[in-house]
Amino acid sequence: MVDLLGGAGQLDCTWNFIQDMPIKPGISVLGAMLGACKIHKNVELGEKAADKLFELDPNEGGLVELRKEVHTFYSRSTNHPQSKRIYAFLETLGDETKAAGYVPHTNSIHDVEEDVKEQLLGSHSERLAIAFELLNTSPGMTLHIRKNLRVCVDCHDATKYISLVTGREIIVRDLRRFPHFKNGNCSCGYYW
Ligand SMILES: [Zn+2]
Ligand SMILES: [Zn+2]
Incomplete structure (x- = not known):
């Protein structure tokens, strides 16, 4: 329903429908609404849908705030207790995403060798967070990442491929x- 109404550009109508729903809208409904807002460039409703999405109860919505702890990652950091596992897993993910067509945007970095560029990009904080969540959540659960800076174009592309090869939905x-x-x-x- 949300896909249908939102798809036709009837965003106000869709938003009213969502608010009148007898059950609380979940990730899929709000995600569809958000997607429609992006397509039709409705920033106002998009922000409302985004806020609702973040208010979801983690248990109901499948948001992954692990055991009520917030895990914070910094680019290239190795001080998380699971660092070894995370970096090893990122390497596997790197191979799988490249096999699926991902090409690292190494031209955004200069003066170092190609493989070093890939390593630099591949250890951005959101990559570490995604790998950590993949390792610590059950198959099928949606990943939920917050970043206090802008996600770079390479992480954006890599995340698309990660969602493809892992079959997970990832919200950043x-x-x-x-x-x-x-x-x-x-x-x-x-x-x-
Ligand atoms: Zn990045
Ligand atoms: Zn995007």
Whole structure:
């Protein structure tokens, strides 16, 4: 229903429908609403949907705040207790995503060798967070990442491929945007 109404550009109508729903809207409904808002460039309703999405009870919505703890990652950091596992897993993910078509945006970095560039990009904080959540959640659970800076174009692309090869939905909230990754696509419609 939300897909249908939102798809036709009837966003106000869809939003009213969501608010009148007898049950609390979950991730899929709000995610669809958010996707429609992006497509039709309705920032106001998009923000409302995004806020609702973040208010969801973690247990109901499948948001992954592990055992009520917030895990924070810094780019290239190795001080998390699971660091070894996380970096090893990122390497596997790197191979799988490249096999699926991901090409690292190494031209954003200069003066170092190609493999070093890939390592630098591949250890951005959101990559570490995604790997950590994949390792610590059950198959099928949606990943939920917050970032206090803008997600770079390479992480954006990598996350699309990670959603494809792992079959997980990944929701990232950064400073400016709120992309929702699923099956190799992103709710922003590739604009980054
Ligand atoms: Zn990045
Ligand atoms: Zn996107």
